[in-house]
Amino acid sequence: MNGSLTKSPDSSCNEKQFRLRKYYRNVSFAGLLIASFMTIGMILEFRAGAPANQKMSQILLAGFICTFFMSLSIWLILTYHYASLTIQDNKIIEQGVLLRKELDLDRIRQLRWIASPSGGIKLKTLTEKIRIYLKNFPCEDRLRIVEYLRAQIPEPNQEGWDLFCHRVAMPLRRYDPQALPVPDNDEVLLTRKRWDRLLLPWILLFTVGGVLAAWKFNLPRLLSAPLTPTALWLFLRFSTPKQGMVSQKLSADKETSSFLIFSGGMVLVFLTILVGHKFIELPFLDNDMFMICLTLIWMPVVFWNCYRHDKIRHKKQLEASKTSVKEWEAGNTSSD
Numbered sequence: 001m002n003g004s005l006t007k008s009p010d011s012s013c014n015e016k017q018f019r020l021r022k023y024y025r026n027v028s029f030a031g032l033l034i035a036s037f038m039t040i041g042m043i044l045e046f047r048a049g050a051p052a053n054q055k056m057s058q059i060l061l062a063g064f065i066c067t068f069f070m071s072l073s074i075w076l077i078l079t080y081h082y083a084s085l086t087i088q089d090n091k092i093i094e095q096g097v098l099l100r101k102e103l104d105l106d107r108i109r110q111l112r113w114i115a116s117p118s119g120g121i122k123l124k125t126l127t128e129k130i131r132i133y134l135k136n137f138p139c140e141d142r143l144r145i146v147e148y149l150r151a152q153i154p155e156p157n158q159e160g161w162d163l164f165c166h167r168v169a170m171p172l173r174r175y176d177p178q179a180l181p182v183p184d185n186d187e188v189l190l191t192r193k194r195w196d197r198l199l200l201p202w203i204l205l206f207t208v209g210g211v212l213a214a215w216k217f218n219l220p221r222l223l224s225a226p227l228t229p230t231a232l233w234l235f236l237r238f239s240t241p242k243q244g245m246v247s248q249k250l251s252a253d254k255e256t257s258s259f260l261i262f263s264g265g266m267v268l269v270f271l272t273i274l275v276g277h278k279f280i281e282l283p284f285l286d287n288d289m290f291m292i293c294l295t296l297i298w299m300p301v302v303f304w305n306c307y308r309h310d311k312i313r314h315k316k317q318l319e320a321s322k323t324s325v326k327e328w329e330a331g332n333t334s335s336d
Contacts, residue, residue, distance in 0.1 A: 113164030
């Protein structure tokens with residue numbers, strides 16, 4: 001059950017149990033399918049093209065690699081079925097596949113709101129800690145978890161709420177799964193059909209090219225050419241809500257646009273110098289030393305630009321977070 005309330009058998013206390021969203025189940029089964037195809041393809045390739053004295057070792061290597069990925073998928077399936085987060089009798093219980101953690105809310109000394117895009121929460125007592133990854137749960141359950149902990153933990157024990165409220169909490173509260181998103185002039189609507197139009201032609205192209213190349217050069221492994229664009233298409237398609245989602249255009253964010261232009265220009269200059277050096281022989285300059293010097297000059301400039309861009313964006317979000325906190329508190333007041 002997702003965020004439902006159930007009565008405890010021996011008391012009138014309520015229990016809230018939150019389960020992982022179905023996305024993880026779908027990803028795990030897709031991973032099993034892809035790993036199976038990888039196993040069959042690699043074994044057939046090694047049997048056809050590997051020297052006789054190396055066939056067994058290469059088949060074992062392929063089996064090891066594919067078993068690793070299949071094991072990850074199986075672990076994800078087990079996590080989906082057994083992992084949960086439960087709030088019961090003023091306690092928070094994190095149940096994993098093998099481990100179980102339990103914290104008394106009255107003993108929590110620090111609640112840290114992590115304002116990453118997916119959102120996270122760290123709970124600490126004097127001896128134990130729990131980290132909650134909000135992206136693991138459906139949007140409705142994420143909001144319930146945030147509202148409950150925000151209300152239950154004393155405010156002096158909470159850190160990072162303002163930025164978290166702006167980046168995570170308020171978007172969760174505004175989220176309406178039934179509403180159709182309407183983009184503004186500086187936004188674009190990303191839908192599943194949009195990804196279909198963009199990526200399905202590439203998948204078809206890679207499929208035809210892979211088949212022709214495998215037939216022409218007698219290399220069965222080239223049949224796997226469409227796997228990468230197919231995986232990208234599936235990821236983008238199923239990570240996009242059915243009704244679509246609104247994203248800001250790059251041209252609308254001057255800071256991001258200038259950052260991308262500068263970074264792209266630096267990469268272009270780096271490649272131009274690198275390629276030009278191949279055609280212009282300088283006897284007094286060693287190739288390896290030239291590469292090292294060029295990289296040492298280029299990387300600090302790129303890192304400085306990344307740091308500057310992140311600092312400017314963080315400052316803007318801190319300023320906007322004040323409005324978000326007021327909006328959150330106003331929403332709590334109206335609901336009361």
